[in-house]
Amino acid sequence: MFNIAGLISIILFYILILAVGIWAGRKKEAGNDSEEEVMLAGRNIGLFVGIFTMTATWVGGGYINGTAEAIYTSGLVWCQAPFGYALSLVFGGIFFANPMRRQGYVTMLDPLQDSFGERMGGLLFLPALCGEVFWAAGILAALGATLSVIIDMDHRTSVILSSCIAVFYTLFGGLYSVAYTDVIQLFCIFIGLWMCIPFAMYNEKVGTLVGNDDVDWIGAVPSSEIAYYMDYGLLLIFGGIPWQVYFQRVLSSKSAVRAQILSYVAAFGCILMAIPPVLIGAIAKATPWNETEYKGPYPLTEQETSMILPMVLQYLTPEYVSFFGLGAVSAAVMSSADSSVLSASSMFARNVYKLIFRQRASEMEIIWVMRVSILIVGVLSTVMALTIPSIYGLWSMCSDLVYVILFPQLLMVVHFKHHCNTYGSLAAYIVAFFVRMSGGEPLLGLGALIHYPGWDGEKQLFPFRTMAMLLSLITLVGVSWFTKWIFESGRLAPGYDLFRCVVNIPEDVEHVGEPAEGGEQLHVMTPGHIGRIYGAAGTLVGKDEMNGRINPALEPDDDMDPAEVEKFHQHGVRGPGGGGGRNTGLPAEVAKTGQTTL
Template sequence: MSPVFIGILAYIGVSLFIGLLVSRKVHSESDYLIAGRQLGYLLTTFSIFATWFGAETCVGAAASIYDKGLSGGNADPFGYTLCLLLMALIFAGPMWKRKLTTLADLYKQRYSPSVEKLAALIIAPSSVIWAAAQIRAFGHVLSVSSDLQLETSILIATVIVLVYTVSGGLWADAYTDVIQGFALIFGLGALAVYLSLQEQTPTISQLMSNIWTGSGNAEPESWMATLDGWAVPIFGSIVAQELISRVLAARSATVAKRSAFAATTIYLVIGMIPVYIGLIGVSLVPGIEDSEQVMPQLALTYLPTVLYVLYAGALASAILSTVDSALLAASALIEHNIIYSFRPQMSERSKLLTARGGVLVLGVIAYYLAIYGTTTYEMVEMASGLGSAGIFVITLFALYSQRGGTTAAVAALIAGLGVSVWGSYIQPFDGSYVLALLGAFAVYLMISVREPGRATV
């Protein structure tokens, strides 16, 4: 076995051990899904950061910057940074104070159980697709670092994540996120520092010549496509259950808000490393055909073995911290907002077993999607935009307005989902997500004129 593969296995072993160790804290559904609302500043901050900093941030951002220059950073790191900032400013405090377990609980409080269930059914598939994308990416990391076939590597990746997520839930995720967060910082930091010391690396003044254009390989895009590039990571991701569960797990509203602010800062600072790597990559690896290979190629070419192991661990960290959160988020929505609503007499033990079983079943589904699905990038794009336009609209009205009720919320969800699906898959056109947002807003407002609102709780 290669030193890189051994290093990754050692890192995974530590994560598994800690995940299984903290599983002893889990005694109820609340412990499993939101860590009993007991997370302090360190766990909340790094859980938000590590969950959000996925494979697409490491590899995808460097590739986009390589192709387009700084304009390629509209999603990562700039769009997702704005998403976290808005969470800290607008949503974190009000959501925590409502004592929610999932985002769909908000819709039950503000609208009705039917809106709760419909929203859960819209959000959950996105989380499973996102998990599948990360599992596939981790499979690539393992296969490149060893002699394993991609399919075998994807199976191993799935089993690893399921073991500690099924057992420890959000407690396990939070503790391993701290390890994964520090691994990300040190791994990417080591790569950036080492590359900056190379004689071939361009100076800051030299970088300015292509800072807005990159390699120039990217196809020009319309202004509507550019708007979508900003809207999806900001509005589509701010209502992701993966992010909101971390906010709800904080021990107070103050911890939730301050941790979100801290995570925003860390995300932007560390997110600038792929930006830097993408920019210098234009000079260090010019003419590369697949821009997603920019960061891996630079790491493989310039890093000594020890530092390359650190880099590979950082990439594995980014992936693991995202996939466990996605599976737990989907299971929470299905168990808490769908199954439990039909079986309210379930005991605490039954709810806990159902949630764990949900993670296991959804993990198997994610595995098959990872094997037979499209590319990692395409699955991430699908997960980010699918149905979230309507979710954002009804969340905003639920928190800050008494206008509208069940009919307006259901119509907005259907309108947002319908426009997104039509504009992305049936008859693709630029700006489909922005139009889905506007359509959901318009439908909600029109129906709310004749529908009495329901007071917020």
């Protein structure tokens, strides 16, 4: 039966979110379309909004639906996501938030491109991009299925409508719109689900949750699956760190210390926001569904268990209560979709388009590329949500690749960058990819190439994901050390340093040291002007900070001959693309002394 209250709920909620998104977009400084302003909200996100938007990093449609499903199918002990993602925020705050924010990076890929070069950074962009796109597609598909359960609405219509609204306000206001709508969405999730719980819990069809031997919503971990259990736990904790949706919040904070505080508070928020879906999953476990108005197969099949949260709202609560619950589900989905779309677009515009293909692109050009990318990513996610049946399987595979490929490389470049280079990065990438793919992926129908110890005929009980991550880390360090030793010892001539990251580095390009503790950017003094170099990618802006003009000290002189002008453009503004190492993009005398001579 068509749920009129649910339809009204959806319409009102979408109007509210769209209005807040447009209003938040107006907070963007008029006429300021810089990368920082659009991608990072001018690094000016306040404490209150920052807490909500950082919490929304993980609390979304997949989070609340997946938590309820895990409780119903496997029990609380197997519901690892809330605790794993909370710990990922804690460890992210301890080890990554401070150095990343202090360096003044713009995206998560910036330190990787600083150390390994633009092209290697582009290769590392692939698992990050796929993870964001598949995640957005998966939760849009879940929303369509949810609305078809609750209000009998065509799932294609709901997916397209939700995607259009999320893309529109993200396009309009960038991170400002995403952050401020996160506040409204988290309120809707928390209030909407808590309002439904008393009605569902005391429904006459629902048994007791405590002291009922027939209802086991706690679960247990068999001794044979302890390694498998730990593997997934580590995947959630450390694989939950190298995501642009997290670092977009970290890098938008006003200071490094505040970025850490937001991470810790958001970890508590993740646990708090998991309580309602945990209770809903337990209520569903205590419900004999064949005695309710539910007419589907019983016991529930895998397709039905994935929709356990909307089923509780539909069949165990009054219609006027499900009004609020449906708004909560929609809020959760949109808070995830808009973040993923913005994150993927930001990385493409800055780390692929600008640093690989158009190093001289203006900031306005980059912003327009990002806006076009938002549209493309939104359309791609929507099409995938409507056409691919195993979206979750694709996202699961990509999240594994983020863990085994990106985490060890990000860890090294943030804390031990002098012990890794481009050769190690490429070798580690290949090793991690091969080992992970060798384990197969049942959700995608990919068979296992290698049967690791504990293989039960269907899944790998051996922690091969963590093994892949550790092998990747060891390969990164080992190959980097070996190539450094073989070149510096003279056993291989400098000409064989094809990636130009060990000894075959142009003489007029020097490495930049660490930024001063007191600031977040490296500064190069020039006569009467200040040339800015962001810690990320060594990109020289070269603006006169008083009037925004291009710094004349960083332009070629009029009396240079054509050969000198060409050399200046090759090495004076940016180092040669594709090489490893952190190039300042400055003439040697500037890089060495920190200032030009008169």
